[in-house]
Amino acid sequence: MTLRELADLLGLSQTTVSRALNGYPEVSESTRKRVVARAKALNYRPNPNATRLATGRSQAVGHVIPITSKNEMVNPIFSDFLAGAGETYAREGYQLVLNVVRESHMEDAYRSLVEQGTVDGVVVQGPRMEEPRIALLQQIGLPFLVHGRATGEDTEYSWLDVDNHCAFERATALLLSAGQRRIGLINGQEHLDFAFRRRCGYNSAHRSHSVEVDTALCYSDEMTEYFGYESARRMLQSDQPPTAFLVSSMLPAIGARRAVGEFGLQFGKDIWMIIFDDNLSYLKNSGSPPTFTAMKSSVRDAGRRCAEILLQLIRSGSSKPIQERWQAQLVMGTSTGDLVSAKEPDHDHANLTR
Amino acid sequence: MTLRELADLLGLSQTTVSRALNGYPEVSESTRKRVVARAKALNYRPNPNATRLATGRSQAVGHVIPITSKNEMVNPIFSDFLAGAGETYAREGYQLVLNVVRESHMEDAYRSLVEQGTVDGVVVQGPRMEEPRIALLQQIGLPFLVHGRATGEDTEYSWLDVDNHCAFERATALLLSAGQRRIGLINGQEHLDFAFRRRCGYNSAHRSHSVEVDTALCYSDEMTEYFGYESARRMLQSDQPPTAFLVSSMLPAIGARRAVGEFGLQFGKDIWMIIFDDNLSYLKNSGSPPTFTAMKSSVRDAGRRCAEILLQLIRSGSSKPIQERWQAQLVMGTSTGDLVSAKEPDHDHANLTR
DNA sequence: ATTACTAACCAAAGCGCTTTGAATAGGCAA
């Protein structure tokens, strides 16, 4: 069923039918109704490739996933994010084009996406502190939204980010207020912006409490289960082991807990733990109260919202940046003792624009 | 830079340039060289939307991800699979279109993918025992490849699958041969085909060893960490606890290990465990020897290969099904005692077509 | 020299949409 056929059937021109279907004003209401009804009855759907060619718009959004031998973007967090974004795209009639690309071909990948009119915009995931993709995208003029931020980038751009600094500052402060003095940090790779900010928050809380940071307690790498296990194990077997852990994600937290168990320590008693919980669908912080005391923010929701913002950016065509900063929510679990008594200052836990 | 411009610049017709670029024979070699060189110099790239419209082919492949409130396809296994497939697509110049779709809209999603010429083929993931998608795709005539199989489907179709039956039969037999008599099975949802086959393998080994299956030892659900923990916990606290576990995936295995620890049992000594290991990039079976004794098969490799087969299917245009069955590889780890002495019969461990 | 091919190239017709520039008809003021 093509537009042409539909038009012939209705005894109208393609122009009119096209306009009726696309909501243009110069079509009488009665005609529009007739057209829409008939189109629906015949299950007419415009050929998107023809539309794309004619309009130059693709109704598609790209996610470019860099792969390196070392730094895999394809982690459980990523897939939850994608699922969230995918929901939005599906609802809004956009297509999600996924590009798995070697880091060395990244620039090329973005360029060809825009040159070829394959996508109308892209989501940038896993930004580093120095993120070359931002300048690149600004230069080629492709609408984009960054999930996260890039500290080293001082131009304005659109982003959605969890307030990582604040989350880790709060968590650290909570532990320090409760008298903990040796807090092991099991963090993501600190050239990635989110991990850097978390580290800063951790440092900052120490500073406010006049406690010196022991860098022997700071581990940072890809957030695998094994990394969590290994770093916890090393810290625990040292002369001055930590009495609490702050862990950047559920996976390493599971590993750290394993190490704790192997040392015969009572989890939540002998040693405390606060984690950052992305609320992954396959790695839920389960139980009631939940196992882990956590700073929580759903990465799936973030994906959903990132997609929304990007579409808004694309549709409005304006280059005015949209920025949204979310606050993680504190969830009390069984991995810490009495934290509440060491009351923390008021915080706004809602998801708010900054 | 359009074809037209390039042709004008070269003093040739669009026809000739197009043919030169696409390797048609009716162009002289000298002309072809000139055209190709010039195209490269000017960085000419055909507009894919125009190509798609003209040819009806999209140079894109779809992955449709069903979401339900209960059954999330978006798990770590899925994302590794996608990463593998994505590599192949990138290499072959195909685009990966991801569709996150509510189960109820699935049929529609597939239909519109093909009707609209959005993709040239699709990969079907997570097939159930009764998998309606297969008949649907056969009916609408869209090339497809199933990752896994559907027991209830008796028509011929293309698939790539790990030999789940064999893997679990072997693993179970190993445990039984070593004298284990109560083997807890922590399986995926058994309406999904892979889990069903694994269960069959488990049953079958029991039968050959004349050991009765105790259904109180068989758990089956979404393969989360918590599910692994909870089912192991329940089994361990029963009157007749298992002495070994067979676990369907790394995530529940981690949970099961946690439960084992909580019961004060020595992992690999008081209780044995064999897992199925998809070799996930973020959940590696690390250590040497590795932590878990495992039946191992990389899901990322599977993704890579699935994509290759699908492209082959698309390009050949033939409807002759391609089927490939892989054998999981047995990896000895620290989660079992002496298994080797209980020698298993010879098996071909290579990845082979059936 | 004529015919018959073949090799190499080209003009033009699509693919199915959007959009520009007109055309038509009806309504209303002059």
Added chain:
DNA sequence: TTGCCTATTCAAAGCGCTTTGGTTAGTAAT
């Protein structure tokens, strides 16, 4: 009645490619 507006509708020209159906010139066969 005429003229002007507005509300509808349409024909046709793209969008940038592929492909059909030639045409032309050169070569081989008769």
